[in-house]
Amino acid sequence: MSVDEPHLLELRNVAKHFGGLYALSGLDMHVDRGEIVSVIGPNGAGKSTMFNVVTGLYGPDEGDVLFDGQSIVRFAPNQITRMGIGRTFQTVHLFPNMTVLENAMVGQHSRSRSGVFGAIFRPPGTRREEERIRQRAKESLEFFGSRLAGYRQEQPAFSLSYANRRRLEMARALATDPLLLLLDEPTAGMNPRETIELRDHIVRMRDERGLTVLVIEHDMRVVKGVSDRVIALDYGRKIAEGTYEDVANDPQVIEAYLGTKAAG
Amino acid sequence: MGPVPLRSVLRAGAAGGFVLIFLSLVGLIGRFADLNLVGEQVTLGRVLLFLPPFGAAFLVARPRVVAGERLAAGPGAGAGAGAVTGVVTSALFGAAVAFADWFDVARIRQVFVAASPAVIEFVTFERGVAVGVLILLGLGVVAGALGGLARTGQRRVTGALAAGAFTAILMGLLQRIVPVAMQELGIDPDFLYSGRTRSLTWGGGVGLFVLAGGANVLWHRSGQETREKVRATMAQEPAARTGILVVLLAVLVILPVLLGSVISQVLGSVMVFVLLGLGLNIVVGYAGLLDLGYVAFYAFGAYMMALLTGATLNTTTGSAAPAFSMDLNFYFAIWIVVVLAAGMGLLIGAPVLRLRGDYLAIVTLGLGEIVRVLAESRWLQPVVGGPQGMRGVTNAAIGDYGFRQPQHFYYLALAFVVLAVFVSWRLSASRIGRAWNAMREDEQVANAMGVSTTKYKLLAFAMGGAVGSLGGALFAVQIGSLTPASFQILVSITALAVVILGGLGSLPGVVAGALVLIGLPGLLREFEEFRLLIYGAVLVAIMVLRPQGLLPNVRRMRELHEEEAAQDEWVRRFAEGADEAAAVGALPGGPLGVEQEDLT
Numbered sequence: 001m002s003v004d005e006p007h008l009l010e011l012r013n014v015a016k017h018f019g020g021l022y023a024l025s026g027l028d029m030h031v032d033r034g035e036i037v038s039v040i041g042p043n044g045a046g047k048s049t050m051f052n053v054v055t056g057l058y059g060p061d062e063g064d065v066l067f068d069g070q071s072i073v074r075f076a077p078n079q080i081t082r083m084g085i086g087r088t089f090q091t092v093h094l095f096p097n098m099t100v101l102e103n104a105m106v107g108q109h110s111r112s113r114s115g116v117f118g119a120i121f122r123p124p125g126t127r128r129e130e131e132r133i134r135q136r137a138k139e140s141l142e143f144f145g146s147r148l149a150g151y152r153q154e155q156p157a158f159s160l161s162y163a164n165r166r167r168l169e170m171a172r173a174l175a176t177d178p179l180l181l182l183l184d185e186p187t188a189g190m191n192p193r194e195t196i197e198l199r200d201h202i203v204r205m206r207d208e209r210g211l212t213v214l215v216i217e218h219d220m221r222v223v224k225g226v227s228d229r230v231i232a233l234d235y236g237r238k239i240a241e242g243t244y245e246d247v248a249n250d251p252q253v254i255e256a257y258l259g260t261k262a263a264g
Numbered sequence: 265m266g267p268v269p270l271r272s273v274l275r276a277g278a279a280g281g282f283v284l285i286f287l288s289l290v291g292l293i294g295r296f297a298d299l300n301l302v303g304e305q306v307t308l309g310r311v312l313l314f315l316p317p318f319g320a321a322f323l324v325a326r327p328r329v330v331a332g333e334r335l336a337a338g339p340g341a342g343a344g345a346g347a348v349t350g351v352v353t354s355a356l357f358g359a360a361v362a363f364a365d366w367f368d369v370a371r372i373r374q375v376f377v378a379a380s381p382a383v384i385e386f387v388t389f390e391r392g393v394a395v396g397v398l399i400l401l402g403l404g405v406v407a408g409a410l411g412g413l414a415r416t417g418q419r420r421v422t423g424a425l426a427a428g429a430f431t432a433i434l435m436g437l438l439q440r441i442v443p444v445a446m447q448e449l450g451i452d453p454d455f456l457y458s459g460r461t462r463s464l465t466w467g468g469g470v471g472l473f474v475l476a477g478g479a480n481v482l483w484h485r486s487g488q489e490t491r492e493k494v495r496a497t498m499a500q501e502p503a504a505r506t507g508i509l510v511v512l513l514a515v516l517v518i519l520p521v522l523l524g525s526v527i528s529q530v531l532g533s534v535m536v537f538v539l540l541g542l543g544l545n546i547v548v549g550y551a552g553l554l555d556l557g558y559v560a561f562y563a564f565g566a567y568m569m570a571l572l573t574g575a576t577l578n579t580t581t582g583s584a585a586p587a588f589s590m591d592l593n594f595y596f597a598i599w600i601v602v603v604l605a606a607g608m609g610l611l612i613g614a615p616v617l618r619l620r621g622d623y624l625a626i627v628t629l630g631l632g633e634i635v636r637v638l639a640e641s642r643w644l645q646p647v648v649g650g651p652q653g654m655r656g657v658t659n660a661a662i663g664d665y666g667f668r669q670p671q672h673f674y675y676l677a678l679a680f681v682v683l684a685v686f687v688s689w690r691l692s693a694s695r696i697g698r699a700w701n702a703m704r705e706d707e708q709v710a711n712a713m714g715v716s717t718t719k720y721k722l723l724a725f726a727m728g729g730a731v732g733s734l735g736g737a738l739f740a741v742q743i744g745s746l747t748p749a750s751f752q753i754l755v756s757i758t759a760l761a762v763v764i765l766g767g768l769g770s771l772p773g774v775v776a777g778a779l780v781l782i783g784l785p786g787l788l789r790e791f792e793e794f795r796l797l798i799y800g801a802v803l804v805a806i807m808v809l810r811p812q813g814l815l816p817n818v819r820r821m822r823e824l825h826e827e828e829a830a831q832d833e834w835v836r837r838f839a840e841g842a843d844e845a846a847a848v849g850a851l852p853g854g855p856l857g858v859e860q861e862d863l864t
Contacts, residue, residue, distance in 0.1 A: 055712055056712075057708065057712065076711070076716070076718075077708075077711045077712045078711050078712075078713075078714045078715055078716045078717070081712060081713060081714035082714055087712060089709070093706055093708075093709040094709075095701065095702050095705040095706060095709070095710075096705065097701075097705060098698075098701055098702065098705065102698060102701070105698060106698055106699070106702045106710065106713050106714075106715065107713055107714070109695065109698070109699055109702075109713065109714045109715050110713075110714030110715075111714075112695055114694070114695055115696070116691070116696065116723070116727070118694070118695075119690050119691050119694035119695065119696050119697070120686075120687055120690045120691065121690075122690065126694075129695075130694075130695065133695070172713060173713075176713060176714055
């Protein structure tokens with residue numbers, strides 16, 4: 001990578017507070033193309049807040065967020081999705097009464113454009129687009145093998161098991177055709193076998209789809225298995241950054257985790 | 265009484281008794297004492313006396329879940345519990361009747377105007393209070409036992425009996441309509457309806473009962489397979505669906521010819537509300553934005569149509585030309601109205617974009633009122649006539665064929681209803697419908713997945729406003745004159761009730777809702793004075809018994825079936841999960857699978 005090329009995602013001195021609570025303060029970090037970066041940190045460290053700032057759900061109080069060199073802090077979430085940032089949520093947020101396939105099809109919304117005229121008269125262009133949306137959504141679902149294939153695609157999302165809901169949420173994010181994918185604790189609540197499976201999926205997202213992945217994760221086995229780089233946050237600041245081994249042995253990181261354990 | 269606790273028997277019985285007392289005091293029973301349904305013996309008043317103990321017993325005999333186990337009473341226990349419930353109901357009512365008789369009905373009448381000696385006479389079967397109350401107790405036992413049996417008996421038998429009874433009573437109620445239609449068709453209705461009692465003849469009533477019951481038995485006997493097949497054909501064969509659609513349209517086209525002008529008038533009003541319901545369904549059912557001021561679009565459509573087609577202002581001395589007026593052809597004006605209404609949707613939508621739920625409802629409620637107040641105002645009097653309103657709206661004539669006459673108006677309204685249904689259907693089954701759906705389910709997440717919630721909210725208000733204004737414009741054509749009194753808040757509430765009753769997001773539901781809430785009161789003029797009472801009762805009953813509406817959205821209906829399947833699936837997977845957990849112990853990294861030593 002040449003020196004001139006901007007980072008795919010860069011946060012510069014980002015701060016976000018809620019009342020007197022600083023969820024993020026002076027956070028600098030970046031993600032480069034083709035990387036898988038993990039963000040770790042105890043509960044309340046500001047990891048999810050960082051995701052929400054990047055995807056436009058919150059505006060930062062200070063600092064700037066650059067995507068491919070362009071500032072995105074003033075854009076609405078749907079515009080940021082359109083630029084190429086897809087995400088999942090810490091607690092699963094699907095559209096429970098829509099079918100599995102429809103959930104994924106919503107992901108393609110910003111990659112399609114037919115409007116009222118197209119909806120009512122269904123000209124060939126709209127039909128083709130609708131077919132493309134469907135295909136693209138199916139591909140995203142089939143990324144997870146047989147888990148979300150076949151008859152399941154016609155079932156309402158609420159009928160899925162917990163792990164499948166998590167997978168569907170990721171498939172929906174894949175269907176937005178992102179350059180950068182933000183995964184918020186993708187293995188939370190999954191059993192060990194499912195966790196191992198998901199670890200492979202994350203690596204495949206980069207290797208097969210060419211995605212850059214930024215993942216918040218608590219399961220250290222996953223962090224170790226997928227990360228090119230690990231960033232540790234505590235109290236809204238970056239306390240360590242580097243390879244998994246560097247970060248895992250960093251005294252500040254250990255202290256942050258032990259502190260949480262003692263308090264818990 | 266087996267699995268039926270005494271407490272619920274007493275409670276349901278008492279509730280039934282109070283319902284009977286209530287029905288008598290508001291006058292429903294007295295009003296319908298002489299409305300014959302079958303012969304002279306089965307009157308609506310008597311049916312109303314029968315229903316509360318029957319219904320209370322039906323509720324009491326329901327299966328109960330005790331500590332996770334489903335306990336269903338057998339027919340014997342059901343009938344027994346039902347009979348006791350019925351006795352409690354009629355005892356309470358009988359006591360009230362005796363009290364009224366002793367206290368003097370005339371004094372009660374000073375408060376409850378409907379309580380009269382005639383009502384006492386009717387509910388005691390004209391045999392005096394002492395004997396009458398005994399008869400009431402007997403009726404309670406019988407009705408209660410039947411109610412209990414209806415819940416606990418063989419499903420096939422009770423289903424057939426219920427279908428038969430329901431059909432006979434319904435046909436009895438439609439005594440003004442069905443004979444007229446039969447005569448138009450050239451069938452002599454004498455074999456069904458008696459000219460003297462106006463009701464079904466006993467032969468006709470029993471015949472209908474047997475026919476409907478038999479049809480029910482056949483439908484169930486033909487078995488799951490045939491029904492599945494019919495359903496599958498409906499779902500998969502486009503030809504079958506088109507065929508049904510064509511037949512349906514053909515029936516709709518000949519309907520006014522058969523039914524005469526009175527009923528066509530009612531159907532015309534139904535269609536105006538179908539249009540309102542379809543528009544509101546886009547806003548509430550598809551996009552999930554609760555709009556309580558929908559009457560704004562109705563009024564806007566009506567007044568715009570009047571102004572664009574050369575209506576005049578009503579004044580004390582006659583009529584005057586409005587300050588703004590055009591004399592356009594209806595078929596041109598209607599599109600202008602639609603486009604302007606869409607624009608007004610944007611105007612109303614823009615300030616409320618950031619509001620959700622209750623707040624949105626309150627603000628739109630106010631906006632709806634503002635439109636009516638403006639129509640009444642002195643300020644706009646030169647344009648829309650103030651409280652006196654306007655007259656001389658176009659009759660949308662093509663050549664000499666005007667559309668004000670009820671049967672003609674029906675066709676005009678039908679054309680626009682078909683158009684609005686088509687547009688609604690296409691919108692819902694498109695990228696736009698999907699975006700609305702996602703927005704309704706979770707606004708923030710839809711936004712994060714690329715849906716511009718601003719754009720799609722505004723679009724919902726615009727499309728909903730456009731469709732609703734069609735209802736207003738047609739209403740103006742139907743009536744020919746307008747006053748602000750037609751645009752009360754009740755219109756908004758009725759339109760919302762139509763959508764909710766039918767099932768949010770369901771197009772057949774809107775039609776069904778309008779037929780029930782606008783059509784039935786129009787057809788059964790006897791009910792007119794109890795209209796709001798029945799509205800309330802129907803809405804409460806729907807919300808309690810069938811919150812998804814009469815004809816719910818296909819997707820939601822499917823969900824309700826699949827919930828059971830999904831649960832089975834879950835249970836199965838749970839069992840598998842147990843094995844999985846056992847297998848996990850063998851995984852590297854211990855049962856938790858986390859290499860904790862890395863961090864500690």
